[in-house]
Amino acid sequence: MTTEELIDLLPYQDPFLFVDEIDVISENAVTGSYTFKEDAFFYEGHFKNNPITPGVILTECMAQIGLVCLGIYLLADELNSSKQPQIALTANQMDFYLPVLPGEKVTVVSEKVVFRFNKLKCKVKMLNSKGGLVARGLISGMLKV
């Protein structure tokens, strides 16, 4: 499976797709990136006259790249266009360090902690274009074909 095919298999679309590229992916880890659009819908309200990417959106971006892309890669043999995985976020614990402004590109690096009995748990971090740590934490979800 190519990384383009993998992104096509994601169950998201604009304005809630937060994956541009997958750089490296293996059974145990994934690295990908996303550039936040200057005109993304949430900047109008978060915050008033002071657009900053909401933490929930950063977490969503980390979950889409770090958990869902890796999960689809792990389940690739069982998937096809008519067989989509069922996905549910089940837990996340996240610490935030730096703000992300409109137009910024972020890189998400995720390492698999465990994938058993349909539960995928990953250690995920997000870096900005200067390599600064934006956020890090643990995200878990259930993935079932």
Add this chain to the structure above:
Amino acid sequence: MTKDDLIAKLKIIVAPYVQDEAAFKTLSEDTDFVSDLKINSANLVDIILDIEDEFDIRLENEDMEQMLDVKSAMAIVTAKLNG
């Protein structure tokens, strides 16, 4: 290990994942993880992984499917420990 010892160990393992504290206080062999303790499917997996570590056993998909209440968890752990 006696039955009481086993229940006591399981109680420690499930404690962090329980949503229904009242049901947890009266936990018995007949307590169901999902309908009584209101544990979600992801935490059920955590319980399985914690049971593996605590008892140094390996559980498979079919064990997971059966392990829905305290009684079946005790039966599966006992069988693995004796097997």
